[in-house]
Structure formats: structure tokens, C-alpha cells
Amino acid sequence: MPNTGLADFSNVTLVLAIVLYAVAMLAYACDFAFGNRQAAATSSARPQPARVEAGVLVGAASGTELAGHAFPADPGDPTELADLSGGADLAGPGTGGTRTRGTGTGSTGAGGSAASGRVEGDAAAGTAGAAGGGGFPPGSARSGLPEPALMAARPSLWPEGTWLRGAFLLTCAGLALHIASVASRGLAEHRVPWGNMYEFIAAITCSAVLVLVVGMVRFRAYYLGLFVLVPVVLALAVDVVVIYMPAGQLVPALQSYWIAIHVTAMIVAIGTYIFGAVVTVLYLLVSRYERQVAAGETSAAAGIWDRLPHSEVLDRLAYRAILFAFPAWTFAVIAGAIWADHAWGRYWGWDPKETWSFITWLVYAAFLHARATAGWRGRRAAFIHLFGFTCLLFNLVGVNLWITGLHSYAGMG
Amino acid sequence: MTQDLAGREAGAGQDRVAQDVATGQGGTAGQDVAAGPAQAQGQATRLTGGRLGVVGWLRWGWRQLTSMRTALVLLFLLALASIPGSVLPQQGIDPAAVTQYYAAHPALAPFLARLSAFDVFGAPWFAAIYLLLFTSLAGCVLPRAFRLARSAGQPPPRAPRYLARLPQAAGFRTDLAADPALESAAGLLRRRRFRVRTGDGWVSAEKGYLHEIGNLLFHLALLGLLVSVALGGLFGYKGNRLLVEGDTFANTPVGLDVFHPGRLVSAGDLQPFSVTLNKFTATYITSGVQRGQPSWFAAAIRYNSQYDGKLHGYDLRVNHPLIVDGVQVFLIGHGYAPEFKVTDSTGHVKFDQAVPFIPVEQSGLTSAGVIKVPDAQPRQLGFAGVFLPTQIDVGGRLASAFPAADYPRVSLVSYAGNLGLSSGQPQSVYSLDTSRMRRLAVSPRPLAPGQSIVLPHGLGKLTFTGYRQWVSLAITYDPGQVPALVSALAALAGLILSFLVRRRRIFVRAAPAGEPDGVATPGGATNGGATDVEVAGLTRSDAAGGFEIEFAELASEIMQEVRGGAAAAGQPGGVAAAAGPKGE
Numbered sequence: 001m002p003n004t005g006l007a008d009f010s011n012v013t014l015v016l017a018i019v020l021y022a023v024a025m026l027a028y029a030c031d032f033a034f035g036n037r038q039a040a041a042t043s044s045a046r047p048q049p050a051r052v053e054a055g056v057l058v059g060a061a062s063g064t065e066l067a068g069h070a071f072p073a074d075p076g077d078p079t080e081l082a083d084l085s086g087g088a089d090l091a092g093p094g095t096g097g098t099r100t101r102g103t104g105t106g107s108t109g110a111g112g113s114a115a116s117g118r119v120e121g122d123a124a125a126g127t128a129g130a131a132g133g134g135g136f137p138p139g140s141a142r143s144g145l146p147e148p149a150l151m152a153a154r155p156s157l158w159p160e161g162t163w164l165r166g167a168f169l170l171t172c173a174g175l176a177l178h179i180a181s182v183a184s185r186g187l188a189e190h191r192v193p194w195g196n197m198y199e200f201i202a203a204i205t206c207s208a209v210l211v212l213v214v215g216m217v218r219f220r221a222y223y224l225g226l227f228v229l230v231p232v233v234l235a236l237a238v239d240v241v242v243i244y245m246p247a248g249q250l251v252p253a254l255q256s257y258w259i260a261i262h263v264t265a266m267i268v269a270i271g272t273y274i275f276g277a278v279v280t281v282l283y284l285l286v287s288r289y290e291r292q293v294a295a296g297e298t299s300a301a302a303g304i305w306d307r308l309p310h311s312e313v314l315d316r317l318a319y320r321a322i323l324f325a326f327p328a329w330t331f332a333v334i335a336g337a338i339w340a341d342h343a344w345g346r347y348w349g350w351d352p353k354e355t356w357s358f359i360t361w362l363v364y365a366a367f368l369h370a371r372a373t374a375g376w377r378g379r380r381a382a383f384i385h386l387f388g389f390t391c392l393l394f395n396l397v398g399v400n401l402w403i404t405g406l407h408s409y410a411g412m413g
Numbered sequence: 414m415t416q417d418l419a420g421r422e423a424g425a426g427q428d429r430v431a432q433d434v435a436t437g438q439g440g441t442a443g444q445d446v447a448a449g450p451a452q453a454q455g456q457a458t459r460l461t462g463g464r465l466g467v468v469g470w471l472r473w474g475w476r477q478l479t480s481m482r483t484a485l486v487l488l489f490l491l492a493l494a495s496i497p498g499s500v501l502p503q504q505g506i507d508p509a510a511v512t513q514y515y516a517a518h519p520a521l522a523p524f525l526a527r528l529s530a531f532d533v534f535g536a537p538w539f540a541a542i543y544l545l546l547f548t549s550l551a552g553c554v555l556p557r558a559f560r561l562a563r564s565a566g567q568p569p570p571r572a573p574r575y576l577a578r579l580p581q582a583a584g585f586r587t588d589l590a591a592d593p594a595l596e597s598a599a600g601l602l603r604r605r606r607f608r609v610r611t612g613d614g615w616v617s618a619e620k621g622y623l624h625e626i627g628n629l630l631f632h633l634a635l636l637g638l639l640v641s642v643a644l645g646g647l648f649g650y651k652g653n654r655l656l657v658e659g660d661t662f663a664n665t666p667v668g669l670d671v672f673h674p675g676r677l678v679s680a681g682d683l684q685p686f687s688v689t690l691n692k693f694t695a696t697y698i699t700s701g702v703q704r705g706q707p708s709w710f711a712a713a714i715r716y717n718s719q720y721d722g723k724l725h726g727y728d729l730r731v732n733h734p735l736i737v738d739g740v741q742v743f744l745i746g747h748g749y750a751p752e753f754k755v756t757d758s759t760g761h762v763k764f765d766q767a768v769p770f771i772p773v774e775q776s777g778l779t780s781a782g783v784i785k786v787p788d789a790q791p792r793q794l795g796f797a798g799v800f801l802p803t804q805i806d807v808g809g810r811l812a813s814a815f816p817a818a819d820y821p822r823v824s825l826v827s828y829a830g831n832l833g834l835s836s837g838q839p840q841s842v843y844s845l846d847t848s849r850m851r852r853l854a855v856s857p858r859p860l861a862p863g864q865s866i867v868l869p870h871g872l873g874k875l876t877f878t879g880y881r882q883w884v885s886l887a888i889t890y891d892p893g894q895v896p897a898l899v900s901a902l903a904a905l906a907g908l909i910l911s912f913l914v915r916r917r918r919i920f921v922r923a924a925p926a927g928e929p930d931g932v933a934t935p936g937g938a939t940n941g942g943a944t945d946v947e948v949a950g951l952t953r954s955d956a957a958g959g960f961e962i963e964f965a966e967l968a969s970e971i972m973q974e975v976r977g978g979a980a981a982a983g984q985p986g987g988v989a990a991a992a993g994p995k996g997e
Contacts, residue, residue: 145577145584145947148968248703252710256732316958323912330908334901343732345651345743345887347897348642350506350534355499359492366488373481391492403499 002247006188010247011240013181014202018236020174021209021229027167028226032307035161159222167225168216175213178206188247194263195250197400201239204396205232207271211321215275219317223308228278258339265332269325270392276321277389279314280382287311287379315378318385319371326364333357352403356395363388478545479552487546494542498533501525505532547639554632561625569608572615572920573949579920581950581964585972589979591923591944597978598921598946598971605967607919616921621952627910630903637900645893650674650683652888657750657767658881661689664740664888684738684890689715693747693882697816705776705815712744712884729884739890746885748772749780751800751823757789757873764788767881770800771843777813778802783845784825785832789873793832796875797845798825804859811859822859823877827868828852915960917952919967946975 159168182203186193194203212228215221250259289305292298299305308314336357341347348354367384370376376384465473477483502510511531515522529536576582587594591614599616603609607618652669654662662668664687666680674682696709712729718737727735735742748770755764763786770782779799786794803815804822811824830850834840855866860877867874926943948971950964 145582147585148583148948148965148972246702248701249698249706249708252707252731258732320958327905327908327912330905334898334905337901338898339732341741341894342734343743344745345734345741345889346891347894350498350503352499355495359495359499362488362492362495366485366492369481369485369488373485376482376485399499 002190002249003188004247006184007247010181010185010188010193013177013184014236014240017174017177017181018233018240020170020177021233021236024167024170024174025226025229025233027163027170028229031161031163031167032226032304035163035307157217157220159216159220164222164225168222171209171216171225171229172213175206175209178202178209182206185247189249191250192260192263194259194267195248195254196245198239198243198245200263200267200396201235201243203267204270204274205236205239207267208232208274209271211271211275215317215321219320221309221317224275224279224282227282228275231274231278253343256339256343258335258342262332262335262339265328265335269328269332270396272321272325272328273389273392276318276325277386279318279321280385280389282308283311283314283318284379284382284386286314287382315382318382322364322367322385326368329357329361329364333361352399353395356391356399360388360391360395363391475552478549480549481553484546484549484553487542487549490542491546494533494539497530501530501533503531503533505535543639547636550632551636554629554636557625558629558633561622561629565622568610569617569619569918571610571612572617572922576920576922576947576949579949579951581961581968582947583949583965583968583972584945584947585975586926587944587946587972587975587979588942589944589975591925593978594923594944594946594975595921597974598923598948601971601974602919602921614922614924616919618919618921619917620919621914621916623910624914624916624953625911627907627912627914630907631911632907634900634904634907638897638904641893641897641900643893644896645675645891647675647677649889649891649893650678651890653745653885654888655769655883655885656688656690657769657883658690658692661687663687669888684740685719686737686740687717688735688742688886690884691715693884695747695817695882699815707816710744710747712747716742729886741889743887743889744884745887748883748885749778749800749802749818749821749880750883751782751821751880752878753784753796754876754878755784755786755789755794755873757786757794758871759790763790763873765878767883769883773799774813776816778816779813781843783843784875785834785842785845786873787832787834792829792872793834793850794868794873794875795828795830795832795845795847795850796825797828797847798823798857800880801859818880821880822861824857824859825866825875826852826857827855827866827875829868829872915952917950917960917963919964920947920949920951921971922947946972948972 159165182193182199185199185202189195193199208228209232212224212232216224286305286308289299289302290311336354337347340349340351340354363384367381367388370381370384502514504511514531525531529538533539573579577584589597595611595614595616599609599611599618602616602618605620607620609616609618611617651673652664652666653671654669656662664683664685666672666674666683668687691713693712694709695707698704698706698708710731714727714729714735715724716727716735716737717724720738729735729742729744731744734744750767750769752767753764754762757763764784768782768784770780772778772780779801781799782797784794784796799811801811801813801820801822801824802817803813803819805812805814805820811822828845828847828850830847833846833849840846853868853872855868860866862877862879865874865876923944923946926945948968950960950967952960
């Protein structure tokens with residue numbers, strides 16, 4: 001029998017977590033509205049994608065030194081991939097920061113200046129473009145290459161700006177309560193707390209916020225807070241108000257240690273997929289804005305887009321999310337197949353849930369392939385990414401509500 | 414699994430381009446890089462331009478099939494083709510739902526059936542898509558595997574002449590002479606487990622073959638998965654059996670209610686074991702919102718195995734199958750089998766057994782079933798009705814309030830006439846054909862155990878003597894199971910390897926400062942004794958980023974190593990390194 005005291009504690013902490021998330025959302029929004037522009041620019045590492053993570057080699061050298069030869073190491077630059085692997089799409093999808101290598105000054109300059117119009121911090125890139133192709137200034141070595149430096153120049157991970165710091169702390173506090181809520185629910189029920197739709201949504205949102213916090217710190221992507229928390233708060237509100245199920249026992253079909261493996265892996269993968277989908281939506285919006293800027297147009301929401309990093313940074317971040325989520329999903333599906341074999345006598349039976357997880361897997365696999373295919377990189381791949389996420393959502397919501405199958409555990413009947 | 418597949422685009426062009434980058438022939442490395450794909454496209458255009466023989470067209474077709482674009486389209490097609498399988502009822506999963514669909518959509522259903530829409534995953538068009546996809550996959554992956562095997566024995570390519578053109582490049586000056594500087598850089602790279610090749614004034618190093626190996630492993634494992642599934646479809650079988658407490662069944666085609674053999678399975682291939690159900694126990698939650706939900710199922714069984722011929726006891730539960738002689742036996746369902754005794758007009762007992770009733774709803778486990786007494790005289794007797802584990806009366810209608818048999822009752826409608834069993838048409842044991850029977854005027858008052866219905870006109874009597882429980886068992890044998898698991902895990906391992914490891918090359922060039930060496934020297938001045946060292950890095954698989962950090966660390970370590978070497982050699986004016994080479 002469930003421990004009602006703990007279950008009540010879980011309910012209260014979840015509501016508190018939602019409140020904290022909502023306040024954090026507000027603080028993130030305030031940061032967008034009133035935050036220090038300069039602080040935002042540096043904290044989100046606007047100027048050059050490479051400087052976000054490298055911060056070393058390139059950061060040590062001034063823009064002029066880089067001009068024309070030592071391409072500012074843009075690892076997400078799709079052209080680089082194309083070059084190395086023989087892909088045909090040298091021009092790239094037309095993002096502002098794309099550089100065409102080895103062809104001299106023009107393209108470098110174009111790339112630099114396209115990005116430079118937006119944030120002050122881009123001045124260096126702009127200069128680099130303008131000076132591109134000039135003779136090498138006397139450097140430490142013959143060809144003027146920058147000298148390798150130690151990793152000391154790694155920038156602080158701490159968010160800058162009062163609003164942003166406050167928002168980040170609120171997010172962390174909300175996450176702590178969220179985890180406490182999920183954990184106490186599990187303790188109350190003496191089992192893993194993901195046995196029905198209510199518990200599952202509480203768990204995947206928790207996973208999404210956890211991925212958000214890790215992503216924000218690891219990649220200094222504090223600008224993402226607002227955009228990830230919006231769907232999280234909405235989902236949690238619906239979860240608490242509409243879907244709520246009191247603590248209870250598991251049906252025999254779920255009484256297996258495989259629930260701790262299969263469903264936990266699903267939760268981790270889905271949390272990361274949510275993060276990746278949000279970043280991809282931002283990527284699409286920012287890349288559209290960049291094209292508008294390149295075409296000399298303006299955007300009504302320019303104030304927001306200017307505070308987000310370059311679209312390539314977003315593209316790479318979304319891709320990184322999938323590099324983690326896709327193997328996690330694959331593992332979860334395999335674990336599910338082993339469990340299905342254990343419980344139903346076949347490892348794959350085209351149950352609707354299985355079919356849709358297969359479809360989701362295929363579409364995300366298509367996304368990964370599209371990113372490596374000429375003419376499909378960039379926005380097209382991003383649309384495939386979002387299509388994959390739509391399949392995932394349909395599997396979570398649609399299959400539970402409209403299609404009956406062996407996986408009908410949601411308690412939504 | 415992703416980036417390197419870009420190699421599909423340019424086919425063999427990939428190696429050539431990489432080679433161009435690596436060797437930097439004639440100072441046009443950059444242009445070569447740019448031109449490589451264009452050339453590859455040019456070839457493709459020429460190929461499509463006509464004047465091709467049959468072989469040419471075949472080659473063109475094969476190239477199209479194994480191209481990444483085709484793979485993408487096939488991936489989408491496969492996803493799309495799976496959707497009807499989740500929306501429409503499937504014959505192999507829920508045949509009853511297909512029958513219902515026929516009844517609900519009499520016009521549409523036959524049309525859909527012609528399109529195999531009720532058997533999507535066995536449909537020819539579904540097979541066509543995945544076979545094309547796997548052909549495309551094999552056509553892409555196998556040549557790459559051969560290329561990788563060939564390149565495994567080869568040293569890394571020569572260092573390009575113009576390292577500054579590479580995406581990652583750095584340079585520094587040292588007082589050490591060029592050769593010892595290169596020697597110490599090569600030593601460091603070797604210690605970092607790079608494959609190192611040295612030449613006149615350069616070092617070339619490569620690492621990360623596991624990336625490509627992982628990528629290939631993933632794709633080959635998918636092929637393995639397909640083979641495993643086929644293996645199960647050919648040599649495996651599955652069956653179902655409904656077993657009432659006290660009964661025994663033997664694992665033979667006759668002993669099973671439903672038997673789906675694989676294509677190459679004959680009756681003699683079935684492992685001869687038998688299973689007896691002693692007792693089935695189900696417990697249910699008795700209070701709260703989950704009231705009526707099951708909390709525990711267990712079937713106490715006895716089975717014999719062909720190997721020792723002995724009887725064994727086993728506690729068969731959900732998620733706890735029995736494995737006997739390599740065959741798995743699963744508990745997949747349960748229900749009630751009320752027991753009836755029927756005497757006919759002659760006073761003889763013509764029927765005395767438990768009849769499995771099938772649950773029609775889960776919350777109270779109301780179950781429906783029929784009793785057929787073909788031997789009754791003078792007329793055959795038939796009964797249809799429901800078993801109510803915990804009977805209640807809801808506004809004059811009978812219902813069951815709880816799935817446990819706390820207040821068991823049966824309510825039956827009685828018929829007399831011709832059961833239609835002799836017509837030769839196979840008949841379900843769960844349905845009664847009343848077209849040639851007459852309903853008898855008997856009050857449908859629910860019976861408690863021990864109570865009877867006395868039929869009018871002296872036709873006989875039915876007694877509800879009690880009830881037993883039944884379980885439905887799934888019996889499966891799938892020789893593809895273990896290969897499928899191994900393939901899936903290999904695919905996962907390959908995926909993770911290819912995502913974690915990047916293949917990268919590091920090049921080092923060293924030359925006395927100011928010496929021409931084929932490179933334009935901006936300063937032009939000769940600095941006596943000093944050596945300029947350039948380090949450059951290149952990766953093929955770094956779309957997610959991270960190589961620039963590794964390169965920066967490696968480049969600074971090379972600098973420290975070289976300068977440390979200079980200091981150790983006591984070179985005058987050697988730039989002291991801040992620290993020795995970082996530990997391994």
C-alpha cells in the first residue's frame with residue numbers, strides 16, 4: 001500500500017517546482033527584456049561559435065591574425081564536413097557564418113560581415129573578414145600562425161547578469177524540488193515512479209530540465225532557459241490538473257525490473273529529445289532571421305534573435321543532443337524488446353507503441369543521415385528533426401489516447 | 414553513423430579528396446578540396462548524360478540506389494509504410510479487430526485487404542521497401558568496409574605542404590633544430606597512440622579508426638538483425654493454448670489451439686514437452702481508485718522435459734516465463750471456466766465439464782461463453798450466457814463489480830434444436846449458431862453454484878456445479894532471438910563508438926626559420942638557428958564539435974614537448990617550457 005504522507009509530499013513539491021519554474025521563466029524573460037546587452041552577448045558567446053568551446057587557440061589570437069588562413073575553427077561549419085568527406089555542398093545552406101575555405105578573401109569576408117551586423121561582439125569577425133587575404137603579419141612562426149596556448153582561457157561557466165543568475169538559480173531550485181517530488185513518489189509507492197501517464201510526464205519533464213541545466217552549464221547556453229521551461233511548465237500544469245493519478249500499485253504486466261531499465265532509458269532519451277527539439281525550433285527562427293538580415297530586412301523580434309547565438313551554434317547544440325538521445329533511444333527500444341520477449345513471448349510484435357517507436361527511430365536516423373547529405377543540411381535537416389519529435393509526441397500522447405495496444409498502461413481510460 | 418556516410422555522395426571521390434588534402438600537391442590543396450565534390454558531381458552528370466551501355470545504366474542505377482539521398486527517401490518511406498500498421502487492425506496481432514473492421518466497413522475492408530493493409534508488416538510492398546533499404550545499405554557499407562580493411566595496413570598520408578590551409582593550425586618557433594623537433598613531436602604523438610609516419614621535414618599522424626569501425630559495425634549489425642528476424646520467421650513457431658486448472662496439454666500441433674509454424678517448420682520439429690496447470694491465483698486491489706486492478710497473477714504448473722523425463726513444478730507468472738527445451742511458455746491471459754453438468758430427457762448425464770468463458774470486460778471480468786450438448790436426446794441443447802465473478806444488480810441489469818469470484822453467478826439463455834455441428838462447417842467453441850434452435854422459456858435468473866435450470870417439456874436439466882480458472886499460454890520458439898539480441902547490441906555499440914570517437918589527423922612540419930622550403934615566407938629574414946614548427950589538424954567526423962579543443966591541447970603539448978627538448982638539449986637561448994610534457 002502506498003505511503004500517503006510521502007505521496008502528499010510529492011504532490012506539494014511538484015506544485016512548488018512548477019511555481020519555481022514559472023518564476024524562473026519570468027526571470028529569463030526579464031533578462032531578455034532588461035538584461036545587460038553586453039553581458040548577454042558574452043554569456044551566450046555570440047561572436048564566433050568556435051570561441052564558445054575552444055576559447056583557446058582562436059581566442060588567443062586576434063581577429064587579424066586569423067584572417068584568410070587559420071579559419072576560425074568553426075567545428076559546426078557544414079562546409080568543413082563537406083570538404084573533408086567529399087560532399088558536394090560547398091556553399092552550405094547559406095547561413096551567415098559559412099566560410100568557403102581555400103578560395104581566398106572574398107568568402108571569408110562575407111562570412112564575417114554577415115555575422116557582424118548583429119552584435120557588437122562580432123566586431124572581431126568583421127575585422128577578420130575585412131582584412132582577409134592580406135599578407136601574414138609577422139607572428140611567432142614563419143607563416144604567422146597563432147601560437148598554441150594552454151586551456152587556461154576557458155571562460156567562466158557562471159551566467160552573467162542579475163536576471164540570468166536569478167533565473168538559473170530558480171531553475172536549479174525548481175529542479176531540486178522536481179527531483180524530490182519524483183523520488184518521494186517512488187518511495188511512497190515502493191517502486192520506480194513511472195507506472196502511469198501522470199508519473200511518466202512528471203519524469204520526462206524532470207529529465208528535460210535536468211538536460212537543460214547540464215546543457216546550460218556545459219555549453220554556456222543560458223539563453224535556452226526560457227524556451228525549454230515554457231513547454232515543461234505547460235506539460236506539468238496539464239499533468240497536475242488533468243492527468244493526475246493518485247499513488248498506487250503496478251499492474252502485474254509492469255512488475256519487472258525491466259521497467260527500471262526500459263522506461264528509465266526512455267525518460268532520459270525523451271528529456272534530451274525535448275531539449276533538442278526546442279533548440280531546433282530556435283535554430284530555425286534564428287537562421288530565418290539571419291537570412292532576413294543578410295537580405296537587408298528587419299524583424300519585429302530582432303531584440304530576441306540578437307540575444308541568441310549564431311544559428312550554427314544552435315544547430316550544433318541540437319545535433320549534440322541527438323548524438324546523445326539517439327543511442328539512448330536505441331538502447332531503450334532494445335531493452336523494451338528484451339522485456340517484450342520476457343513478458344509476451346516475442347521481442348517485436350508491431351504493437352502500436354512499438355511501431356511508433358520504430359517510426360521515431362527511423363525519422364531521427366533520417367535526420368542524422370540528412371545532416372551528412374549535401375542539400376539536406378541546415379533547415380531541411382532541422383525540419384526532419386522536428387518531424388521526428390512530432391512522431392515521438394504522437395507515440396507519447398496519440399498512441400496512449402487513441403490506439404489500444406499492449407502498452408495501454410497510461411491509466412487514461 | 415552519419416558524417417562519414419557523406420562519403421556516399423562522392424563515392425570513391427572521398428579518398429581522393431582526402432588524399433589531396435593530405436598531400437597538398439602543388440599548393441592547390443584548397444582548390445582541390447573545393448573541386449573534389451564538383452568533379453564527383455561532374456562524373457555523375459556525365460553518367461546520367463546518356464550514351465551508356467547496359468552496364469553503364471546498371472552502374473548508374475546501383476550508384477543511385479546506394480546514394481545517401483535514396484537511403485533517406487527509403488527511410489522515410491519505411492516510416493510512412495509502418496503507419497497504417499499502427500492505425501488499422503492487424504491480422505497477426507488482433508484478428509478479432511479485423512473481423513470487427515470488416516463488419517463496420519463492409520465496402521472499404523475488402524479493398525484495404527487487397528492492399529495487404531491488414532497485414533502491413535508482411536505485405537510485399539513493405540518488404541520491397543525494407544529490402545531496397547537494406548540493399549542500399551549493403552551497397553554503401555560493404556565497399557566502405559573493404560576500403561577500411563585495405564587502409565588498415567597503410568600508414569597515414571604525407572603531410573600537406575601548406576598546413577596553414579587546414580581547419581586547425583598553429584605555429585611556434587623553437588631553438589631546437591628541425592629534425593630533433595620533429596622527432597620529439599612524433600614521439601609525443603606515438604605516446605598518444607597515433608599512427609605516425611615521418612618524412613623529410615614533416616610528421617603525419619592519424620588516430621580514431623574506431624569511428625569508421627563503429628559506423629560500419631552499426632550498419633552491418635542492422636543487416637544481422639534482418640537475418641535474425643528472417644531466421645525466426647523460417648525456423649521458429651508460436652502457438653497458443655487455453656488451459657483449465659487440472660488439464661494438461663502436449664506441445665504438438667494438435668495440442669495447441671493456435672499454431673503458427675515458421676516456413677520451414679514441420680510438426681515433428683516441435684519439442685515434445687507437456688504442461689499441466691495445477692492452480693491459478695489472481696489477487697486484485699480491493700480499495701482506492703485502483704480497486705479491481707490486478708496486483709498479482711501466478712500459475713502453479715507442472716511440466717516434463719524431454720531431457721530428463723521428470724516432472725518439474727514451476728511458478729509461471731507474468732514477466733516470469735517457463736523455458737523448457739529451448740521453448741518459452743508465457744502466461745498471457747486468464748479467466749473463469751464455470752463447470753456444468755447437463756442431463757437430458759433420458760436422465761443420463763450428457764455433459765459434465767468446465768467451459769472456458771472469455772472475459773468481455775476487465776474491471777469486473779464479466780465473461781461470456783456457450784455450452785453445447787450435442788448428445789442430448791431428443792434434441793441437442795445449447796446454452797449461452799455470462800459468468801459474473803461478483804454479481805451485482807445495476808438497475809435490473811446484471812453486472813460484475815469485482816474481478817475476483819466473491820459472489821459468482823452464471824446467467825444463461827437455453828436453446829434446443831440443431832447445433833449445426835454436422836454441417837461440416839468448422840464452428841467456434843465460443844459461439845452458438847442458434848439459427849436452427851429454439852429459445853426455451855426459462856427465467857434467466859442467475860444461478861449460484863449448485864443451482865440448476867430445469868428445462869421445459871422435460872428436455873433436461875443443467876446444473877452449475879462450480880467453477881475453475883483457466884490461463885492462456887503463449888508458446889514460442891525463436892532461434893533468431895539470440896542473434897537478434899547480439900545484432901542489436903552490436904548496432905548500439907557501433908553507434909556509440911562512431912558518435913564518441915572521431916577520426917583525426919595531426920600534421921607537423923618543421924623548417925629552419927626563414928628558409929624558403931617552398932613556402933612563401935612573409936618576413937623573409939633568416940633567423941639563425943631557430944626553427945619554425947607548424948602543427949595542423951584535420952578531422953573527418955566532427956560535426957558535433959570538440960576537435961578544436963583536442964587540437965589546441967595537443968598543439969600546446971607538442972610545443973611544450975619540443976621546447977622542453979630544446980631546454981634539455983641545452984640549446985643556447987632555448988625557450989624554457991613552462992612544464993614538461995603532460996602525463997600519458
